[in-house]
Amino acid sequence: MDTTHSPETPHAYLRKAARREMIAEAARRIIAEKGVEGLRTRDVAERAAINISTLHFHVKSKAALIALVAETSRDAFLALLPPDPDPAGDPRAQLRAEAQVYHDSLRDRPDLSVCFARLALAAPDNPAVAAMIAEFTGQWADRFRQILAKGRDRGIFRADMDPLAAALMLSGALTAFGRSATPVLRFYWPVFDEAERGLLAPGQGGGDTTEPRG
Amino acid sequence: MDTTHSPETPHAYLRKAARREMIAEAARRIIAEKGVEGLRTRDVAERAAINISTLHFHVKSKAALIALVAETSRDAFLALLPPDPDPAGDPRAQLRAEAQVYHDSLRDRPDLSVCFARLALAAPDNPAVAAMIAEFTGQWADRFRQILAKGRDRGIFRADMDPLAAALMLSGALTAFGRSATPVLRFYWPVFDEAERGLLAPGQGGGDTTEPRG
DNA sequence: CCATAAATCAATCATATGATTGATTCTTGA
DNA sequence: TCAAGAATCAATCATATGATTGATTTATGG
Numbered sequence: 171m172d173t174t175h176s177p178e179t180p181h182a183y184l185r186k187a188a189r190r191e192m193i194a195e196a197a198r199r200i201i202a203e204k205g206v207e208g209l210r211t212r213d214v215a216e217r218a219a220i221n222i223s224t225l226h227f228h229v230k231s232k233a234a235l236i237a238l239v240a241e242t243s244r245d246a247f248l249a250l251l252p253p254d255p256d257p258a259g260d261p262r263a264q265l266r267a268e269a270q271v272y273h274d275s276l277r278d279r280p281d282l283s284v285c286f287a288r289l290a291l292a293a294p295d296n297p298a299v300a301a302m303i304a305e306f307t308g309q310w311a312d313r314f315r316q317i318l319a320k321g322r323d324r325g326i327f328r329a330d331m332d333p334l335a336a337a338l339m340l341s342g343a344l345t346a347f348g349r350s351a352t353p354v355l356r357f358y359w360p361v362f363d364e365a366e367r368g369l370l371a372p373g374q375g376g377g378d379t380t381e382p383r384g
Numbered sequence: 385m386d387t388t389h390s391p392e393t394p395h396a397y398l399r400k401a402a403r404r405e406m407i408a409e410a411a412r413r414i415i416a417e418k419g420v421e422g423l424r425t426r427d428v429a430e431r432a433a434i435n436i437s438t439l440h441f442h443v444k445s446k447a448a449l450i451a452l453v454a455e456t457s458r459d460a461f462l463a464l465l466p467p468d469p470d471p472a473g474d475p476r477a478q479l480r481a482e483a484q485v486y487h488d489s490l491r492d493r494p495d496l497s498v499c500f501a502r503l504a505l506a507a508p509d510n511p512a513v514a515a516m517i518a519e520f521t522g523q524w525a526d527r528f529r530q531i532l533a534k535g536r537d538r539g540i541f542r543a544d545m546d547p548l549a550a551a552l553m554l555s556g557a558l559t560a561f562g563r564s565a566t567p568v569l570r571f572y573w574p575v576f577d578e579a580e581r582g583l584l585a586p587g588q589g590g591g592d593t594t595e596p597r598g
Numbered sequence: 599c600c601a602t603a604a605a606t607c608a609a610t611c612a613t614a615t616g617a618t619t620g621a622t623t624c625t626t627g628a
Numbered sequence: 629t630c631a632a633g634a635a636t637c638a639a640t641c642a643t644a645t646g647a648t649t650g651a652t653t654t655a656t657g658g
Contacts, residue, residue, distance in 0.1 A: 207421025335578035346556030364549035368582020
């Protein structure tokens with residue numbers, strides 16, 4: 171038995187951090203395509219163009235691999251978010267900016283949102299992942315809540331508007347667009363606009379905030 | 385090797401239909417608990433208290449098992465729905481009735497909604513299941529749209545309200561509550577009430593529709 | 599009562615899959 | 629230059645898992 175080492179292509183020796191990034195991206199794409207249940211370490215290794223043993227050298231186990239995907243996906247999402255809502259800024263524009271960021275992430279990085287949705291439901295096996303995702307989505311909804319509360323106090327939104335309930339409504343309605351394997355965004359802005367009309371105080375309607383949209 | 389047949393408990397011979405129902409329920413509960421990726425034919429057989437061979441006798445394959453779960457879950461959902469919206473009825477009450485039914489299903493049959501959410505994301509492996517779920521959710525959103533359009537024409541909802549967008553907003557916001565493994569309904573009615581306030585035409589607010597709630 | 603079909607099960611197969619082992623190749627610092 | 633560590637891979641293991649086979653048991657119609 172000849173066990174000499176003669177790969178088709180030369181070795182591409184990389185540092186742990188770089189290799190882990192490649193592995194994470196390969197795994198995230200597979201999860202986005204086939205779901206968590208369709209994740210196979212062999213497939214990840216193949217897509218990352220490394221041997222299965224090399225994968226296990228960098229990532230101890232499949233559970234660790236899923237956790238890695240969850241963490242890197244969250245960080246990638248965080249990097250896309252707009253700066254923290256400015257208390258002095260225009261609440262309406264800020265609300266739309268949040269929606270714009272999520273819209274663009276659905277359009278340009280569907281792997282992120284789809285992977286997130288899948289991981290959130292794959293929770294039972296991985297409580298740590300579930301907790302991390304719950305924390306993230308909770309923080310995101312809280313950004314909406316802060317903006318809404320500020321806008322209500324300024325008379326831009328309805329005085330009888332409940333900021334928390336409205337934030338949950340908005341985040342729920344928008345994240346619904348990220349639940350299909352290939353997001354369809356045709357009704358994204360109509361839904362957001364409808365929600366905004368319902369939030370505005372009487373007499374505040376009509377003004378277009380001239381955002382870039384998508 | 386002694387291959388005599390001497391089970392611990394006597395056989396419980398059942399007809400195909402009855403056995404398939406038991407199998408479907410066992411599988412649905414496992415999917416609700418562990419997700420589609422955690423579904424094992426052995427576990428289903430064990431929970432249904434039958435042999436793995438008996439399971440395969442009644443359900444050809446694992447894919448067929450998942451399809452069976454999807455169909456029976458949909459039928460169970462349909463059985464819970466209120467009668468078709470009455471064109472002559474009160475749109476506000478009808479809207480709330482739809483929300484009430486979904487609320488109660490989340491409270492009383494979380495396995496149905498959780499299983500549905502999991503199946504929707506497990507789609508890639510099973511296009512037929514994905515199509516069936518997409519059709520069902522589409523029909524559900526269309527019930528909202530019809531009610532909203534009728535209410536707008538009667539002046540109960542805002543004249544500038546977009547029935548389709550509002551329907552997607554509502555169904556998206558409400559189904560968000562069914563996305564966690566164990567639905568938390570604390571904010572269900574606050575979210576619905578907030579959405580309703582945003583939909584009502586000026587001067588229509590305040591009137592309580594005295595529904596049972598949850 | 600019995601022959602036939604339906605339903606059930608123990609045992610087994612074939613493959614998939616996560617993980618490990620030990621040898622090999624590359625990198626790096628002195 | 630070279631020793632030590634880091635990174636990679638081929639081969640293999642141990643188990644999980646979907647599915648099948650053939651014998652056995654129960655139900656049913658005549």
